[in-house]
Amino acid sequence: NAGLDELFKAKGKKYVGTSADQFSLNNANVAKLVASDFGQVTPENSMKWDAIEPRRDGFNFGGADYLVKYAQDNNKIVRGHTLLWYQQLPQWVKDITDKAELTKVLQNHIAKVVGRYKGQIYAWDVVNEIFEESGELRDMVFTRVLGEDFVRIAFEAAKAADPAAKLYINEYHLESASGTKVTGLNKYVKKWIAAGIPIDGVGLQGHLGGANPTAAEMKAGMELLSKSGVTELAITELDILNAPADEFVKVFEACLDIEMCVGITTWGVSDANSWLPNDSPLLFDKQYQQKAAYKAVHDLL
Ligand code: XIL
Numbered sequence: 001n002a003g004l005d006e007l008f009k010a011k012g013k014k015y016v017g018t019s020a021d022q023f024s025l026n027n028a029n030v031a032k033l034v035a036s037d038f039g040q041v042t043p044e045n046s047m048k049w050d051a052i053e054p055r056r057d058g059f060n061f062g063g064a065d066y067l068v069k070y071a072q073d074n075n076k077i078v079r080g081h082t083l084l085w086y087q088q089l090p091q092w093v094k095d096i097t098d099k100a101e102l103t104k105v106l107q108n109h110i111a112k113v114v115g116r117y118k119g120q121i122y123a124w125d126v127v128n129e130i131f132e133e134s135g136e137l138r139d140m141v142f143t144r145v146l147g148e149d150f151v152r153i154a155f156e157a158a159k160a161a162d163p164a165a166k167l168y169i170n171e172y173h174l175e176s177a178s179g180t181k182v183t184g185l186n187k188y189v190k191k192w193i194a195a196g197i198p199i200d201g202v203g204l205q206g207h208l209g210g211a212n213p214t215a216a217e218m219k220a221g222m223e224l225l226s227k228s229g230v231t232e233l234a235i236t237e238l239d240i241l242n243a244p245a246d247e248f249v250k251v252f253e254a255c256l257d258i259e260m261c262v263g264i265t266t267w268g269v270s271d272a273n274s275w276l277p278n279d280s281p282l283l284f285d286k287q288y289q290q291k292a293a294y295k296a297v298h299d300l301l
Pocket of ligand 1: 044045128205237275
């Protein structure tokens with residue numbers, strides 16, 4: 001019985017993936033499902049700045065090394081996540097006020113992290129959640145100190161450290177064609193690509209349901225972004241409140257319909273290890289059994 005990753009690949013896509021890290025992979029139930037249904041892993045926390053460079057130029061690669069080795073040993077591709085984010089960012093970075101200093105710190109961070117895994121990462125979420133809902137750049141240390149330039153600095157550093165990796169802008173609430181966030185991001189991406197910034201893809205996180213967008217809105221957002229100048233789109237952190245089967249099916253259909261969509265990553269394997277412990281948003285339940293949404297997606301594929 002073929003798993004989701006194998007079936008999605010048979011339809012021309014690159015992967016179905018999940019977030020993971022040493023902590024979750026040590027759970028035999030999780031590891032078994034990663035083996036059967038997922039061909040790609042994203043480190044849930046181990047590559048974030050607070051985990052990997054807690055002190056200036058003091059790196060801790062333990063968790064990230066574990067994840068990358070696991071991927072190699074088990075024939076999974078890796079999406080690196082993430083090089084620049086305003087959360088899980090150490091205070092020492094937030095406290096920098098000098099432009100030249102923050103530029104150096106950002107370049108060093110990216111050169112060391114991307115350089116360590118050169119040739120081993122399919123795609124990097126170079127920047128994460130850099131937009132406000134208004135579609136303007138988020139008010140955070142990188143914008144305050146460097147202005148819009150932080151985007152060029154980050155992408156150029158990543159490109160220099162691993163020229164073959166696909167470089168992404170990752171964001172939530174893009175799942176709509178008309179919202180101010182998606183239209184603002186679309187405008188910036190066009191401008192940045194025209195200015196020679198090496199952006200390959202946009203990642204739509206895809207935390208859906210409840211007050212968040214629906215799968216239909218997500219498809220409309222992907223259609224808009226497919227004309228932004230990027231060559232790839234990916235759904236990078238999919239989970240849906242209470243996991244309605246028809247919504248999960250619509251997300252997979254949207255990725256199948258939009259050629260540029262390379263793959264889908266769910267943010268975790270089972271409801272037992274979701275970052276949203278009360279939402280039951282994933283494809284496997286707390287007992288690691290297939291849910292209705294899993295079966296519906298499997299039938300679709
Ligand atoms: C979450 C992790 O799942 C949690 O374990 C952690 O405590 C907080 O971050 N958007 C992202 C992800 O880009 O990195 C976040 O992951 C979920 C929201």
